[in-house]
Amino acid sequence: MIKSVSIIGSGNVATHLAKVLYDHGIEINQVYSKSLKNAKKLANNVRAGFTDDLAGIKPNSDLYIIAVSDDVIEKVVKGVSIDTKILVHTSGSVNIELLNQASKNYGSFYPLQTFTKSVEVSFETIPMCIEGSNKKTENELTALALSLSSNVNKISSEQRKKLHLAAVFACNFSNYMQIIAEDLCEENNVSFNLLKPLIKETFEKGSSLLPSENQTGPARRGDHKIMQKHIDLLANKQELKEIYSLMSNQIIKKYKS
Amino acid sequence: MIKSVSIIGSGNVATHLAKVLYDHGIEINQVYSKSLKNAKKLANNVRAGFTDDLAGIKPNSDLYIIAVSDDVIEKVVKGVSIDTKILVHTSGSVNIELLNQASKNYGSFYPLQTFTKSVEVSFETIPMCIEGSNKKTENELTALALSLSSNVNKISSEQRKKLHLAAVFACNFSNYMQIIAEDLCEENNVSFNLLKPLIKETFEKGSSLLPSENQTGPARRGDHKIMQKHIDLLANKQELKEIYSLMSNQIIKKYKS
Numbered sequence: 001m002i003k004s005v006s007i008i009g010s011g012n013v014a015t016h017l018a019k020v021l022y023d024h025g026i027e028i029n030q031v032y033s034k035s036l037k038n039a040k041k042l043a044n045n046v047r048a049g050f051t052d053d054l055a056g057i058k059p060n061s062d063l064y065i066i067a068v069s070d071d072v073i074e075k076v077v078k079g080v081s082i083d084t085k086i087l088v089h090t091s092g093s094v095n096i097e098l099l100n101q102a103s104k105n106y107g108s109f110y111p112l113q114t115f116t117k118s119v120e121v122s123f124e125t126i127p128m129c130i131e132g133s134n135k136k137t138e139n140e141l142t143a144l145a146l147s148l149s150s151n152v153n154k155i156s157s158e159q160r161k162k163l164h165l166a167a168v169f170a171c172n173f174s175n176y177m178q179i180i181a182e183d184l185c186e187e188n189n190v191s192f193n194l195l196k197p198l199i200k201e202t203f204e205k206g207s208s209l210l211p212s213e214n215q216t217g218p219a220r221r222g223d224h225k226i227m228q229k230h231i232d233l234l235a236n237k238q239e240l241k242e243i244y245s246l247m248s249n250q251i252i253k254k255y256k257s
Numbered sequence: 258m259i260k261s262v263s264i265i266g267s268g269n270v271a272t273h274l275a276k277v278l279y280d281h282g283i284e285i286n287q288v289y290s291k292s293l294k295n296a297k298k299l300a301n302n303v304r305a306g307f308t309d310d311l312a313g314i315k316p317n318s319d320l321y322i323i324a325v326s327d328d329v330i331e332k333v334v335k336g337v338s339i340d341t342k343i344l345v346h347t348s349g350s351v352n353i354e355l356l357n358q359a360s361k362n363y364g365s366f367y368p369l370q371t372f373t374k375s376v377e378v379s380f381e382t383i384p385m386c387i388e389g390s391n392k393k394t395e396n397e398l399t400a401l402a403l404s405l406s407s408n409v410n411k412i413s414s415e416q417r418k419k420l421h422l423a424a425v426f427a428c429n430f431s432n433y434m435q436i437i438a439e440d441l442c443e444e445n446n447v448s449f450n451l452l453k454p455l456i457k458e459t460f461e462k463g464s465s466l467l468p469s470e471n472q473t474g475p476a477r478r479g480d481h482k483i484m485q486k487h488i489d490l491l492a493n494k495q496e497l498k499e500i501y502s503l504m505s506n507q508i509i510k511k512y513k514s
Contacts, residue, residue, distance in 0.1 A: 070483065093483055113455055114473055121458075127451045153451060162445040163452070165487045170438035170452050171459040172474030173504045174431030179468045179511065181427035188419040192467065194384045194410060195420070195427050198370055201378075202428040203460045210449065211436045216371055217429030226327065226350055230422050239507060246500060247430045254436065 002086070002144045006030045006061040007048070008076055010038035012115035013090050014067035020123045022046040024147050029061045054079030061085060063144070065109060070094050077102045086137055092164030095157045096131055107132035107141050110160060111149075112167070123148045129155035129163070180240060212254075219251035259319040259343070259401045263287045264305070265333055266324035267295035269372035270347050274322060277380045279303040281404050286318045311336030318342060320401070322366060327351050334359045343394055349421030352414045353388055364389035364398050367417060368406075369424070380405045386412035386420070437497060469511075476508035 005026055007018045010033035022028050028048040033039035036052040043050035051057060054075075057064070059082050066076050066089040073089055080087070080102055087099050088109040099106035110129040113121060128145040130152060132138025138154070145152040155163065178199065185192045202214070218226040227248055234241045262283055264275045267290035279285050285305040290296035293309040300307035308314060311332075314321070316339050323333050323346040330346055337344070337359055344356050345366040356363035367386040370378060385402040387409060389395025395411065402409040412420065435456065442449045459471070475483040484505055491498045 093486055112451055114458055125454055127454060155447060159445050159447050161490060162441055163447055165490050166438035166441040167452055167455055168474050168487060169434045169441070170456055172472070172476065174434040175459060175468050175472055176504055176508055177426045177431040177434065179472065181423035182468050184419055184423040184426070188416050190412060190416050190420055194369055195424055197382055197384060198424055199427055199460070201371055202432060203456070211432050211439050215429070215432055215436065217425055219429065229350055230425060233418060233422050243503060246503065247433055250496060251433055
């Protein structure tokens with residue numbers, strides 16, 4: 001059973017994980033950050049020691065959580081000395097095999113949510129994606145995850161990468177679609193607020209239906225007259241015309257069959 | 258003051274408008290539909306007369322609301338005889354001038370929301386977009402709209418068309434982005450439900466922030482390594498690669514400046 005944890009990193013994910021583990025009675029041994037100031041700040045919140053030296057990470061924790069940006073994970077793996085303790089990362093995109101030089105017990109402990117340091121989140125409903133290099137490690141990680149969240153899932157590295165990619169479409173790109181709408185409103189002196197009830201309705205309906213059951217609009221209806229009007233309205237905005245056509249054609253194709 | 262209304266159409270918008278007006282003490286004189294059955298069905302719900310003959314629409318209402326698909330509006334305008342009574346349509350994309358052959362008092366009465374016949378909506382918060390061919394008409398329409406909703410806005414035909422276009426990006430295309438995510442999940446045997454908390458968080462944050470303040474993800478961070486990994490993951494899905502690149506490049510450009 002995992003009773004003590006060291007946190008490697010001091011960013012959004014590191015901060016939220018350290019706090020929620022601490023709140024659930026897990027001992028936070030040590031916080032590492034390349035910035036001593038940041039390490040100390042987080043450590044003080046969870047009654048932990050702190051260091052800015054990878055070689056200074058002590059080997060007495062049950063679990064080491066690497067919550068740093070993807071590019072830095074390898075450097076951490078090469079710098080730590082943790083024997084057979086469990087080592088995990090929290091990345092959506094990195095294969096767990098990258099961790100196998102540091103311990104034979106390694107895995108993924110990936111909370112599928114966006115974090116902002118200053119915004120409280122309830123871990124209770126956050127999907128935790130777990131993978132372990134062996135059964136025992138996976139069971140230990142699953143038990144720890146279940147103490148934080150009721151939504152714990154065994155997800156392979158391949159599945160996790162695809163989930164992360166899917167999240168880019170579902171969240172990042174759909175937010176960008178709303179930025180386009182925001183810009184169109186601003187240009188025409190209408191408030192973006194006018195669209196908010198419609199957006200809310202779309203995504204609230206969407207939460208009970210699958211998106212594929214929730215598609216509406218001119219392309220869904222095959223209303224080519226309106227689509228042509230819209231493309232004309234976009235006038236000399238070449239890139240928006242391209243996005244409009246590409247998306248509309250995809251929707252038409254999806255529902256034709 | 259508008260006390261009596263005739264409804265031309267029996268679809269989603271016609272149904273919801275007829276009911277909410279009736280519930281607010283407005284007399285519904287008559288319902289027209291090209292299907293007598295549909296006209297009768299809606300009319301019975303709002304204690305109105307009904308007809309399937311444009312020439313049978315009586316000229317004794319204060320207001321005539323055309324709530325039919327865009328293509329059919331002109332046919333209705335040519336078929337009705339309403340003297341100087343007010344004539345409006347509920348379309349997002351049609352100029353109000355199309356109505357000027359039927360009356361000198363005309364305009365737009367556009368509820369900016371998606372409607373499904375069977376789903377109750379509260380009009381109280383629906384943005385009503387009002388335009389009138391003259392001041393008196395505009396005032397009458399505004400007063401009527403204010404009796405239904407606290408969110409009433411004077412919007413020109415040009416603005417209304419751009420709003421409708423913006424809504425296609427904000428709602429229809431962002432829903433399609435979620436369909437792509439749904440498909441990627443299905444292919445990889447992970448449940449789309451795993452993404453729902455993240456989507457919820459994105460759009461709840463989004464409701465207090467503007468979308469342009471809410472953009473996250475690899476393109477926003479300029480993380481070219483991850484973007485390349487994602488494009489590689491999309492393998493032979495040529496169209497998804499194209500969407501991925503187009504959206505990412507737009508986001509990079511937006512935040513570079």
